[in-house]
Amino acid sequence: MKKCLWGLVFLALALSGVRSQSKYCGNEKCPTFYKEVGSNCVYVSTKTELNWQEARETCHSIDGELLTLPDANSLREITLHLQVLGVFGNEFWIGANDKExxxxxxxxKDQSDVPMGTPFWGYNLGSHQPQGKDKQNCGILDDGFGGVMNDMECHAELFFICEYVGK
Structure with missing residues (x-):
């Protein structure tokens, strides 16, 4: 640990003006709290359940945002990561909503469109999610339903997934 700390001090002095490396040690890609999953650094909350807004604020407190899943590979990578963590079968807040x-x-994260249909959204009662209309405006990753997205009432308390975005 001392070696890493001194290395960080030296690096900070040598690279003054470059983004702080204080949250990193050695060759790690992701800062404290986060794990590398595909091309992202993610934090999976499995101890505290919060509503969507509280989850978002918690992500902000560790320089993150609720998770974005821009493509099928990202969805597959995070689903596999949840299986490796042994938390398969839970629901997690992610950074999608239709509140506006x-x-x-x-x-x-960037106000881009959330992909619709397969493989992103779950299929239930003959049609794709989201089906919650104006009562369910916040997105979840429903790992218990096969690792697909679904909509949920924003005040529900669930685990959540953050992605690192920096300061």
Missing amino acids: REGSWRWI
Whole structure:
């Protein structure tokens, strides 16, 4: 640990003006709290259940945002990671919502469109999720339903997944 700390001090002095490396040690890609999953650094909360807004604020407190799943590979990688962690079968808040306009699902990280249909959203009762209309405006990763997205009432208390975005 001392070796890493001194290395960080030296690195900080040598690279003054470059983004602080104080949360890293050695060749690690991800800062404290986060694990590398595919091309992202993610934090999976499995101890504390919060509502969607509280989960988002918690992610912000560790320089993150609720998870974005821009493509099928990202969805597959995080689902496999949850299986490795042994938390398969839970529901997790992610960074999707349609709070501004019903049915217009956006990622909060960059306001891009959330992919619809297969393989992202679950299929139930003859049609794809989201089906919650104006009562369910926040997105979840429903690992118990096969690792697909679903919509949920934002005040429900669930685990959550953050991705590192920096300061």
